[in-house]
Amino acid sequence: xxxxxxxxxxxxxxxxxxxxxxxxxxxxxxxxxxxxxxxxxxxxxxxxxxxxxxxxxxxxxxxxxxxxxxxxxxxxxxxxxxxxxxxxxxxxxxxxxxxxxxxxxxxxxxxxxxxxxxxxxxxxxxxxxxxxxxxxxxxxxxxxxxxxxxxxxxxxxxxxxxxxxxxxxxxxxxxxxxxxxxxxxxxxxxxxxxxxxxxxxxxxxxxxxxxxxxx
Amino acid sequence: xxxxxxxxxxxxxxxxxxxxxxxxxxxxxxxxxxxxxxxxxxxxxxxxxxxxxxxxxxxxxxxxxxxxxxxxxxxxxxxxxxxxxxxxxxxxxxxxxxxxxxxxxxxxxxxxxxxxxxxxxxxxxxxxxxxxxxxxxxxxxxxxxxxxxxxxxxxxxxxxxxxxxxxxxxxxxxxxxxxxxxxxxxxxxxxxxxxxxxxxxxxxxxxxxxxxxxx
DNA sequence: GCGATTACGATACACTACGTTTCGATATCC
DNA sequence: GGATATCGAAACGTAGTGTATCGTAATCGC
Numbered sequence: 001x002x003x004x005x006x007x008x009x010x011x012x013x014x015x016x017x018x019x020x021x022x023x024x025x026x027x028x029x030x031x032x033x034x035x036x037x038x039x040x041x042x043x044x045x046x047x048x049x050x051x052x053x054x055x056x057x058x059x060x061x062x063x064x065x066x067x068x069x070x071x072x073x074x075x076x077x078x079x080x081x082x083x084x085x086x087x088x089x090x091x092x093x094x095x096x097x098x099x100x101x102x103x104x105x106x107x108x109x110x111x112x113x114x115x116x117x118x119x120x121x122x123x124x125x126x127x128x129x130x131x132x133x134x135x136x137x138x139x140x141x142x143x144x145x146x147x148x149x150x151x152x153x154x155x156x157x158x159x160x161x162x163x164x165x166x167x168x169x170x171x172x173x174x175x176x177x178x179x180x181x182x183x184x185x186x187x188x189x190x191x192x193x194x195x196x197x198x199x200x201x202x203x204x205x206x207x208x209x210x211x212x213x214x215x
Numbered sequence: 216x217x218x219x220x221x222x223x224x225x226x227x228x229x230x231x232x233x234x235x236x237x238x239x240x241x242x243x244x245x246x247x248x249x250x251x252x253x254x255x256x257x258x259x260x261x262x263x264x265x266x267x268x269x270x271x272x273x274x275x276x277x278x279x280x281x282x283x284x285x286x287x288x289x290x291x292x293x294x295x296x297x298x299x300x301x302x303x304x305x306x307x308x309x310x311x312x313x314x315x316x317x318x319x320x321x322x323x324x325x326x327x328x329x330x331x332x333x334x335x336x337x338x339x340x341x342x343x344x345x346x347x348x349x350x351x352x353x354x355x356x357x358x359x360x361x362x363x364x365x366x367x368x369x370x371x372x373x374x375x376x377x378x379x380x381x382x383x384x385x386x387x388x389x390x391x392x393x394x395x396x397x398x399x400x401x402x403x404x405x406x407x408x409x410x411x412x413x414x415x416x417x418x419x420x421x422x423x424x425x426x427x428x429x430x
Numbered sequence: 431g432c433g434a435t436t437a438c439g440a441t442a443c444a445c446t447a448c449g450t451t452t453c454g455a456t457a458t459c460c
Numbered sequence: 461g462g463a464t465a466t467c468g469a470a471a472c473g474t475a476g477t478g479t480a481t482c483g484t485a486a487t488c489g490c
Contacts, residue, residue, distance in 0.1 A: 029434075029435050029436065029487075029488050029489075030434080030435040030436025030437065030486080030487065030488070031435080031436045031437040031438070031485065031486040031487055031488090032436080032437075032486075032487065032488095033436090033437065033438090034437075034438075034486095037437090037438080037439095052350060053346070053347065053349060053350030053351075054346055055270070055346070055347060056350070058475085058476060058477090059476080059477075059478085060475090060476065060477085061476095063439090067439085068438090068439070069438070069439040069440060069441090070439090070440090070441095070477090070478085071437095071438085071439080071440085071478095071479085071480085071481095072437080072438065072439075074477095074478065074479080075437075075438095078478095079477085079478085080477095123349050124346060124349050124350065126346075126405065127342040127343075127345040127346035127349075127404070128342075128343075128346035130342040130346075130404045130405045131268070131269055131270070131339060131341075131342035131343035131345075131346060131404075132268065132270060133407070134268060134338050134339050134342075135267065135268030135271065135339065136268075140407055144406055144407055147405055147406060148406065172417065172421075175398060175414075175417065175418065175421060176421070178397065178398035178401045178402060179394065179397065179398050179418075179421055179422060181397070181401060182393065182394065182396070182397015182398045182399075182400060182401050183390060183393035183394050183397045184397075185397060185400060185401050185405070186393045186396060186397050186400050187393060189342070189345045189346075190341065190345045190362055190400070191359055191362060191363065192348070192355055192359055199390075202387065202390065203390065203394075206387075206390060206391070206394055207394060209424055244458075244459050244460075244463070244464050244465070245457080245458065245459070245463080245464035245465025245466065246456065246457040246458055246459090246464075246465050246466040246467070247457080247458065247459095247465080247466075248465090248466065248467090249457095249466075249467070252466095252467080252468095273446090273447060273448085274447080274448075274449080275446095275447065275448085276447095278468090282468085283467090283468070284467070284468040284469060284470090285448095285449080285450095285468090285469090285470095286449095286450085286451080286452095286466095286467085286468080286469085287466080287467065287468070289448095289449065289450075290466080290467095293449095294448090294449080295448090431490100432489100432490085433488100433489095433490090434487105434488085434489085434490100435486100435487085435488075435489100436485100436486085436487085436488095437484100437485080437486080437487100438483105438484075438485065438486085439482100439483100439484090439485105440481100440482080440483095440484105441480100441481085441482075442479105442480085442481080442482095443478100443479080443480075443481095444477100444478100444479090444480105445476100445477080445478090445479105446475100446476090446477075447474105447475090447476090447477100448473100448474080448475080448476100449472100449473100449474090450471100450472080450473090450474105451470100451471085451472075451473105452469100452470085452471080452472095453468105453469080453470080453471095454467105454468105454469095455466105455467075455468090456465100456466080456467065456468105457464100457465090457466075457467085458463105458464085458465085458466095459462105459463085459464080459465100460461100460462090460463085460464100
């Protein structure tokens, strides 16, 4: 037994929801899959993503860091890609904020979102997965719903604003959400231009000018 | 000699501008580097990027497609990354359009830009390079200026609008440009949501609402 | 308890691509 | 015509992939 200490886990597999990227479901008899190993693999994946980035990430490296055999990883994920998708799914997403006004909601949410980019390897994961999904339909199926779900708090804030009459009811909320996160995505991913926390207010204000109903 | 037919090229190296990703400048004597090989390599790189994407792109594959030895590639580019950056630089960029109004300029430019994504492997190249630049400062130095220069027509259109008084003179043009391209980037790269040509008008109108001076 | 079953970490394997180096041949400069 | 640098081709060591197999360990059904 290695560095992973195993506690009694009962029926281990039932402890987590299927992620659709698990390679196959194990039979009911025999030794259950180690939940500790599973989490150690995901943790090591995220840590290495932050340290070396996506393309330099190797399954061998993850196995070594997690104190796990390579076969244990391949038993659960078919390749590096779905593994990273799963690890990505474990990263914190946008936290909803309901402060009473759309502008304030957005500013709070985006400020805390920017912090996530400093704490997590989000900036390394997102563009890497995006570049793969174009040529891998199977990956797109895994990745797209996870991604869209991550920005749902943004859409919820917009829906509240519609209910309050802050924005027009016939607004395309999906497009509006893209308008809000677009500048951040462009700046963070495609160029090295840092985003200061104090830049959030003008960004939101500029986006809102186009979204809010004319006063 | 393979499929590359070599014409008389004179001093080959002087025919193209240094791209800063050339590995080293050759001395003045001896056989000059083949300009045909150079172009064949870049063409093959772009073709393969479109076919198999970035991560599945191999230098061996490029050499084979270009009818060139691997050493010929490594003599000019240190690795796959700067090669792709150079090939990326050869892709067509935004075409400036000066129609008299900002809204019209943007709509024309973005519509033709969308066509580029259907004709070129832009969607495969951009996120891939973006994900690498975060962990490769040398790549960032090559990539960032090329990328920023590619959207300069957008900024020029905004400057014309400022001169015409269409938008406020104290507008942050850089941020405004991000607001315009942001939704397109998010939709094209991070999700599979296609962008119809008829969606350009509402996108521009929504962005402009925040950018244009209140009427 | 006890045997059947399954996962465990470790290791060996064939395979592929990388990036380097060597080769004889070829093209250009001086 | 000699010096020099590039050419395409091929071989090389290195590293990671994904599979298979080892003996061990954990859980189930009985």
